[in-house]
Amino acid sequence: MSRNKLQDRIRLANVETKHAEQFNNLLRYVFQVTNRDLQIFGWENREITQAKLPVLKYADVVGWFDGDKLISQLAVYPFQVNIFGRIYEMGGLTGVGTYPEYANLGLMNKLMLHALTKMRGRKQSISYLFPYSIPYYRRKGWEIITDKISFEVPDTQLPKTKKVPGNVERVTIEHPDIKEIYDQFSMQHHGAMLRNKLAWEEYLRWDLDEMTVGIYYNNEDLPTGYLLYWVAEEIFYIKEMVYINEEARVGLWNFISAHFSMITLVKGDIYKGEPLSFVLDDGDIKETIAPYFMARIVDVQLFIEQYPFKKQDKDGCLIFTLSDPMLEWNRGTFTLNVDKDGTGVLHAGGTNPSLLIDIPTLTAMLMGYKRPTYLARIGRIQADEATVQFLEGLIRPEHPYFSDYF
Structure with missing residues (x-):
């Protein structure tokens, strides 16, 4: 046919x-x-x-x-x-x-x-995906916004136990404190998923039945961190470590180190630009970095209306030309006005644009994955130095966190 x-x-x-x-x-x-x-x-x-x-x-x-x-x-x-x-x-x-x-x-x-x-x-106004082909999705307007850092810590390099006022309790995966902790954690981390019922089902869908959970409770018996993990063939596998303060992080690593006699290696992933090696006593460990999730702005006007720019000393204005390989409503010249409180308003139109950018690059920049100065240096945006510095002052310096999978 x-x-x-x-x-x-x-x-x-x-x-x-x-x-x-x-x-x-x-x-x-x-x-x-x-x-x-x-x-x-x-x-x-x-x-x-x-x-x-x-x-x-x-x-x-x-x-x-x-x-x-x-x-x-x-x-x-x-x-x-x-x-x-x-x-x-x-x-x-x-x-x-x-x-x-x-x-x-x-x-x-x-x-x-x-x-x-x-x-x-x-x-x-934004879409996330896990790419099977980064070039393919870039052609459709998505761009990398998060990395995954995979680490391996030999038993001899586990952190020494530090005294904390709380303790870890092992519970089942259905324990309600897990979701309570994650809800607090997700509101502390830019880029993170707010997990609804479907998100939790997707996150845990392919995990082993042997998965268990350790929850850290502080000295007031409040849950402030948890660890999803399993142990197999002398390897301690971390599915997810979530903590809302440093005390909980230390307490969870104390719990891992307590498995010293049972394991030879700890393996896990970090989903933010903060390598584990810096906080370990012996940071000479194996860490590998790989791109993880991609995103694309779906509706640039709605995205900007919601977006919290950094507060400024005075109102600012930027005229830019945006291209999008798929969506006509994201194409053209736009005028962005940002007041001193960081509220942005976007209008179609404008003359003499000082910035040329495409939707994948705009997404990566506004998500904080790559800074304007870097994007200008590698040719992903075309702008004069004053415009680049204006953008640097508008965008918060925080790397996105995203650990989910769907």
Whole structure:
């Protein structure tokens, strides 16, 4: 059949719970998830269909159908994130895939445009995703905003125990204090997910059944930190370490060090630009850094209206030209006015722009992942020195934190 006839035959529609098996089959094919993979993760008797059923119930899932056959799909999760203390509605893009025989028909590009348009309608002014291909998503307007630092600490280099007034208690994963601690933590960390029920399900979906939790309680019996972990073959695996103050961090590492006789190595990840080596007694450890999540501004005007710029000595104005590979409403010349309190107002139009920038770079810059001075130096923005310094004074110097996965 000719490709023109094929394009005439396919249709765009919502993917519903009745399509769960097809949704599962497409995910497994595209991401090459085998039965062996499911065994490794302890899922040999469970299907992705059941694991991902909440997606079809709570997310906005759309796809292309060839007759009754689902051939291409993506899902948008309804999430929220903390951006410099402001709560943003975020569209989490996931489940992206097309069968190879339907490739190069522009199906995914049309799905993404459809999804981004609906995000704008829901006032989700930013979208996050975990990239299977960074170049591919950069071409669609996303950019890297967080890194993952993976570390390995040999048992001989575990930190020495330090006296703290509280103690760690081991509990089950269902303990309510875990979510209470994380809620406080997420409000302290720019970029972090505010985990709703779906976010927690996604975060813990593929974890081993042996996962356990240690909660640090201070001397007033208040929970101030937790550790999700498991021990296997003399390795202490950290899924997540969350703490709302330094006392809790020390207390959790005391708990890890107490496993000295049981383990030879501790392995874990950090999702912020703060290597572990600096705070260890012996910091000569192995740490590897890799890009983690990407994001893109969906609606630049709404994003700016919510964005907390740094307070200034006087009102400021910036005229810039913005490009976007997919969204026409993010294209053109704009005028940004920022008052002394850091409130920004964006209007379309303006003359003599002093900044040329694209949407991926604007996202990385406003999220604090890369500074304006650096972006100008590597040619990602075109601006004079006065404009670069103006931007430096507007954007808070805090690196995003994001540890979730969906």
